[in-house]
Amino acid sequence: MDGSSMLKNQSFESSKVIAVTCISSIYANNFVVMGSLVGEKDGIIRSVSDTPPTHYQVIIQSFSLLSENAEKYESAEFEAGGYKWKLVLHPNGNKSKNVEDHISLYLAMADATSLPPGWEVSAVFRLFLLDQNQDNYLIVQDSQRKQRQFRRLTPEWGFDQFIPITVFIDSSNGYLVDDTYLASLTPPPKIYADYSLVLSNELWTSASYKENHWFSASSRGSGSANFIPLRFCLEPAYKYLVKDCLFFRAAVTIRGIASTL
Template sequence: MDLFNFITHSLNHGVSRSYSDSPPAHYIKKIKSFSVLKKHSAHGHQSTEFEAGGYKWKLALYPNGNKKKNVEDFISVYLEMDGVKLLQAGWEVYVDLRVFLLDQNKGSYLVLQDRNIKQKCFHGAMLDAGIDKLISLKEFTDASNGYLVNDDCVVGAEVFVCKEKRAAKAEFLSMSYYSFTYKHVWNVENFSKLDAILDSEPFTVGNKKWKIVLHPKGDSNGKALADPETLPPRSKTCVEFSLRIVYRMNRKTNHCQKATNQWFDASSPSWGWSHFIALDTFSKAGKGDFVKDTCLVEAEVTVHGNSQIV
């Protein structure tokens, strides 16, 4: 490749180039039968874990280009942060990524970097970053360049953590297009004799546990549905729910139902109605009008989304 084409290639694809006689300091991989890897790696090939700058990483290689970003005729390479649980909530890690290709003809390495964004930023919502168009397949597979010889190549990486800082407060909101509605039925017996507050058996919706809370003598606070133990701090859950009391009186089935949409969090783990149904309705139980002194309390719960602050 002449100097003019070399400079044009680098500018067009936003990749800077340099050369090194030393191998990469953090990761190196020899690939045998690259053509076979290319044939069977439509979704990319992930390296084994390696450590650099106090963090664990993996290198993802797309021999045919990253199709999710509409890359064709180029090799794509990305750095992925592994063991993300070790990354403190709300922190950003800035990384200088250098990708190495061994020139097997000269015994030296071509070092490639993103010209536009040299420092990649990793955080809770961005766990991978790299170079969409690292090198063209035409240039890479040309044996005269030395990168692919006898269908073998050597790829490496250096990862330097430039800085770490706590990011501004961020909130991640995830809403679901398709939400499952769960119906829980609770049979309450001897209603007229109840004095204490009752809790239903817990049930699970949207990976969180819920329960119905019944106040047979009324509740000025209006709390009716919750299980705060499964609501993580600094998170909110969007819930659509309805509560219904079904009872038989004078051989006729009656019901009272109310519905709402609410956001639940650790500080507001429950919500309901303090004036759900008049107590006078159930005072007739002693006269035999309330069939078997029994009623059903039903809850239909749909979790539509979650919000997490980091």
């Protein structure tokens, strides 16, 4: 059976921007049901929240057929931060990494080969799994909230051991009900920051540039194309160049973090 016939893909986007808040609503009964699943282990945090994801979801029907007939499934493409992405699912674990007894789930760039050589996209993301019994979500994310660098040679990041298969297929846990489940994603956030760039010299005077900017996956950099004339940097009288070195300083103040609904 064609895997695409068992899947429904939905994308949620609008121009509304909200502040990201911390996830705090942990359901006590889920600690009993899932045992040690909720918490931090091996660099991964699993928590539970009734706050739904904001950007993209994949509904998989007839999961048993998918697991019997496919080692990997890739979702339809969706857009976040100005780039094309997809979810990559290994229903029986990622065999290329010798994963057993767990479902593997990853976020992948859909057009990584189109990136110029040396270019990368940094993203922080979370993956969600709906508990259909409790109407809340298992959230899986890196414990350090690290930015992951998506490149041509490393186009996907995620979790080799997203969830144990035994936990997932137990209908009492609510993840797989009537052979159907739903996986979701929150997009990389946008960060609003004030920053200043300073070129120092030995005379305690300096060239400086101040600005504010919304940083995101599609707008990772900001600055001045005409920060200082090159001849000033090279002129000995200004003492910017010392022992063939220039000394730059940067100060950054984060004013807000937001995600798009």
